[in-house]
Amino acid sequence: MALSALYAKLLVVLGIAFPVTEVLSERVPANFYQGFYLYLYIGSIFFMCFMYATLIKDRAILNIIKSHDSSKDNSHPKKPHDGPIIRYGSFYLRLGAIAFGIGSMVYSGLEFGQYFELKRDSKCSDILLVLTPATRMILTLVQMQFIFLNSMDMKMSAYKVVARFGLMHMIATNLCEWLYVLVEETRHEISRHHLSERSSDTHDIYECRRSNIMGSLVQNASPFLFPCTIEYSLICAVILYEMWKNVKPEKEEGSKSVHQELCTTNGKVDRGETGGAFRMTVNTPHSLHHFTVDCTSAHKGLFSGILVLVLTIISLILFFVLNEDPQYKQTAVFEVNVCELVLYIISTIAVIVCMIQMRGLKYHHSSLLVMAQTGMYIYCMFSIIGCSFGNEDSLAPGGMATELSSLIQTTCQTVFVLDASWRRCRTANQARRKPGRQIITFLLVANMAMWTINTLEKGHAEFRPSHLKFFGVWAWTVITHVSMPLAIFYRFHSTICLFEIWKSAYKMKV
Numbered sequence: 001m002a003l004s005a006l007y008a009k010l011l012v013v014l015g016i017a018f019p020v021t022e023v024l025s026e027r028v029p030a031n032f033y034q035g036f037y038l039y040l041y042i043g044s045i046f047f048m049c050f051m052y053a054t055l056i057k058d059r060a061i062l063n064i065i066k067s068h069d070s071s072k073d074n075s076h077p078k079k080p081h082d083g084p085i086i087r088y089g090s091f092y093l094r095l096g097a098i099a100f101g102i103g104s105m106v107y108s109g110l111e112f113g114q115y116f117e118l119k120r121d122s123k124c125s126d127i128l129l130v131l132t133p134a135t136r137m138i139l140t141l142v143q144m145q146f147i148f149l150n151s152m153d154m155k156m157s158a159y160k161v162v163a164r165f166g167l168m169h170m171i172a173t174n175l176c177e178w179l180y181v182l183v184e185e186t187r188h189e190i191s192r193h194h195l196s197e198r199s200s201d202t203h204d205i206y207e208c209r210r211s212n213i214m215g216s217l218v219q220n221a222s223p224f225l226f227p228c229t230i231e232y233s234l235i236c237a238v239i240l241y242e243m244w245k246n247v248k249p250e251k252e253e254g255s256k257s258v259h260q261e262l263c264t265t266n267g268k269v270d271r272g273e274t275g276g277a278f279r280m281t282v283n284t285p286h287s288l289h290h291f292t293v294d295c296t297s298a299h300k301g302l303f304s305g306i307l308v309l310v311l312t313i314i315s316l317i318l319f320f321v322l323n324e325d326p327q328y329k330q331t332a333v334f335e336v337n338v339c340e341l342v343l344y345i346i347s348t349i350a351v352i353v354c355m356i357q358m359r360g361l362k363y364h365h366s367s368l369l370v371m372a373q374t375g376m377y378i379y380c381m382f383s384i385i386g387c388s389f390g391n392e393d394s395l396a397p398g399g400m401a402t403e404l405s406s407l408i409q410t411t412c413q414t415v416f417v418l419d420a421s422w423r424r425c426r427t428a429n430q431a432r433r434k435p436g437r438q439i440i441t442f443l444l445v446a447n448m449a450m451w452t453i454n455t456l457e458k459g460h461a462e463f464r465p466s467h468l469k470f471f472g473v474w475a476w477t478v479i480t481h482v483s484m485p486l487a488i489f490y491r492f493h494s495t496i497c498l499f500e501i502w503k504s505a506y507k508m509k510v
Contacts, residue, residue: 001164004244008168008175011040015176019183034128037180040173041135047166048146054159088246089239092496094148097235101144103228108137110218110225136177140232143170147239156247167244171237178233178485185226186481188219190473227455230485231492238368301438305445308343312449315339316456333465337402340453344405347446350439351412354420357436361423361505372493373414375486380407382479386467399466413443413494420501434506444498451491454484 018033089097115130156163315336322332380403387400420440425431468476 004164004168007165008172011169011172012175012179015040015172015179019180023183023187031129034132037176038128038132038135040169040176041132041139044166044170044173045135045139045142047162047169048142050159050162050166051146051156088242089147089235090496090500092499093235093239093493096492096496097147097232097239098144100228100232100235101140103225104232105137105140107218107221107225107229108133108140110221112137114218139173143236147236156243160247163247164244167240167247171240171244174233174237174240178230178237181226181229181233182481182485185222186477188222189477189481227485227488231489234485234489299441301441301443302445305442305448308346308442309445309449309452312339312343312452316452329465333399336453337399341402341405343446343449343453344402344409347443347450348405348409348412350443350446351409351416354436354439354443355416357439358420358423358505360435361425361430369414369417369490369493369497372486372490373410375483375488376406376410376490378483379480379487380410382471382483383464383467386464386470386476390466390470399464410490417494417497417501420505421497423501423505425506431506437502437506440498440502444495444502447491447495447498451488451495454488454491 014036018036022028022032111133112130118129316339319332319336322328322335383403384400384407387403420436464476470476471479
């Protein structure tokens with residue numbers, strides 16, 4: 001375990017060093033490190049193929065045993081793994097990985113298409129420029145299936161050395177991909193402001209192109225597709241880390257499976273090893289998993305949240321329309337600041353009221369949410385400093401209040417999620433009334449609205465022109481692109497956690 005973690009750390013350090021070196025130094029050739037990413041992608045694909053091969057082998061052995069079974073009873077053969085199938089990460093987290101993975105594949109496909117615009121000569125025709133995005137697309141597709149369908153059926157304990165190094169290789173691959181996209185997005189943002197663009201690279205790129213159709217498409221689509229790659233890489237890294245932690249020797253794993261089988265029979269909701277994800281398992285002849293959703297005491301919160309989401313989208317559209325006219329740029333920033341301020345205040349009040357309403361529920365006793373919250377804190381703190389010391393003439397009214405309210409809201413919400421994740425109804429009256437569920441439903445949709453705002457803020461530095469002027473384009477762009485991916489993931493993961501609370505907190509614990 002220690003060696004596999006050390007191996008992953010080395011890969012991540014290289015994943016930081018290579019793209020940053022290309023940005024900072026003009027003496028290295030462009031894309032000199034593509035072979036390193038090709039190694040990461042091929043290694044991950046090879047490991048997943050190996051694990052699928054072991055699964056196919058085990059199933060083939062079972063089929064042979066079944067075909068040679070002389071008994072005529074209708075008993076089913078035992079699965080390769082005793083006990084229930086255990087999946088890492090909640091269903092909704094894995095569903096999010098698929099949604100963002102699709103966006104990541106679209107971006108890789110556009111990069112793949114750029115190769116066919118290059119001239120066919122020795123200087124421009126680098127096979128890695130087509131091989132790397134094509135391999136990345138294959139990796140994304142295979143990894144989506146691996147993440148969504150991952151289970152203990154793969155018997156990783158039987159190949160624990162290979163499994164530990166393979167999973168750590170995949171974790172490092174996703175982290176390196178995240179870091180690469182982070183650096184590329186920062187460079188694109190700075191280039192968009194025409195302040196720091198490597199002239200030699202730019203000249204080479206346009207000298208090699210026969211046309212610039214795909215190149216322009218990649219440049220225009222990147223602000224919308226980059227977040228998909230960032231979210232996808234983070235989610236996959238987290239789920240794979242949970243899998244790596246649970247690679248145990250076969251004896252230890254077998255005893256744990258028996259314990260979990262006892263804990264999940266008869267449809268009881270149990271907290272597994274997924275760091276806060278809850279599931280309902282029913283052992284029936286026809287289906288292993290059975291999910292029930294009770295939507296009572298939720299409609300008011302749902303429609304209130306939808307109203308807030310619609311108003312947020314309208315506000316953002318208004319910002320982009322007004323921002324096109326230099327005369328209304330200050331008005332555009334003020335308008336979006338007011339929208340954020342109102343949204344944060346309403347959400348903070350909702351969180352506090354919901355905590356009060358749920359305090360009567362029984363408390364039975366996620367680090368991931370706390371880690372993602374770091375991005376919110378970094379962005380808010382630098383924004384508060386920018387508001388405090390920036391030029392008053394460039395500051396839009398309400399900027400300081402918006403940043404403070406964002407800081408308060410995310411703190412209150414994290415405390416609420418960590419507390420409410422462990423609460424369950426203790427009486428039938430509570431199960432019938434479902435205290436706080438309307439507000440949880442509202443917060444679910446409100447976090448989608450805040451996710452939309454954060455996603456656009458990350459890709460457009462003009463949301464905070466005063467900070468851009470105070471810190472400088474380089475510094476503020478780096479601050480934004482380092483903190484905002486975690487902030488965006490915080491809003492996405494908060495939505496998942498709130499839904500788990502919405503689904504599980506109002507069931508009677510047997």
